[in-house]
Amino acid sequence: QVQLVESGGGLVQAGGSLRLSCAASGRTFSSHVLGWFRQAPGKEREFVAAISWSLGSTYYADSVKDRFTISRDNAKNTGYLQMNTLKPEGTTVYYCAAGLGVGSRERYNYWGQGTQVTVSS
Numbered sequence: 001q002v003q004l005v006e007s008g009g010g011l012v013q014a015g016g017s018l019r020l021s022c023a024a025s026g027r028t029f030s031s032h033v034l035g036w037f038r039q040a041p042g043k044e045r046e047f048v049a050a051i052s053w054s055l056g057s058t059y060y061a062d063s064v065k066d067r068f069t070i071s072r073d074n075a076k077n078t079g080y081l082q083m084n085t086l087k088p089e090g091t092t093v094y095y096c097a098a099g100l101g102v103g104s105r106e107r108y109n110y111w112g113q114g115t116q117v118t119v120s121s
Helices: 027-031
Strands: 003-007 010-013 018-025 033-039 046-052 058-060 068-073 078-083 092-099 108-111 115-120
Touching (some): 018 033, 018 092, 033 068, 033 078, 046 078
Parallel strands (some): 010 115
Antiparallel strands (some): 003 018, 033 046, 068 078, 092 108
């Protein structure tokens, strides 16, 4: 019922910033939590941040708190992840997801295709 498409990935230098977008479609999206995850090769998908679509409440992994900001534009059905002070360990594929949240990937039902972020050192 929900389709998600990430965009905005690319190459940035360490300490730089990047803004990811997650375009959502489907009438049921407003009842979900929007989450961002990242996954490096050979590693599990890691929770990054989440936002309640209806209330706007935000949640962050300790590793990105104070550096990343999650937001959403309800009218555009689009979520965003503003990433500041990027570190080389942030070189992963970033995915957006929708579901019941918050930090557990098992509670997300819909996933985007991912967008690659490369942080040069």
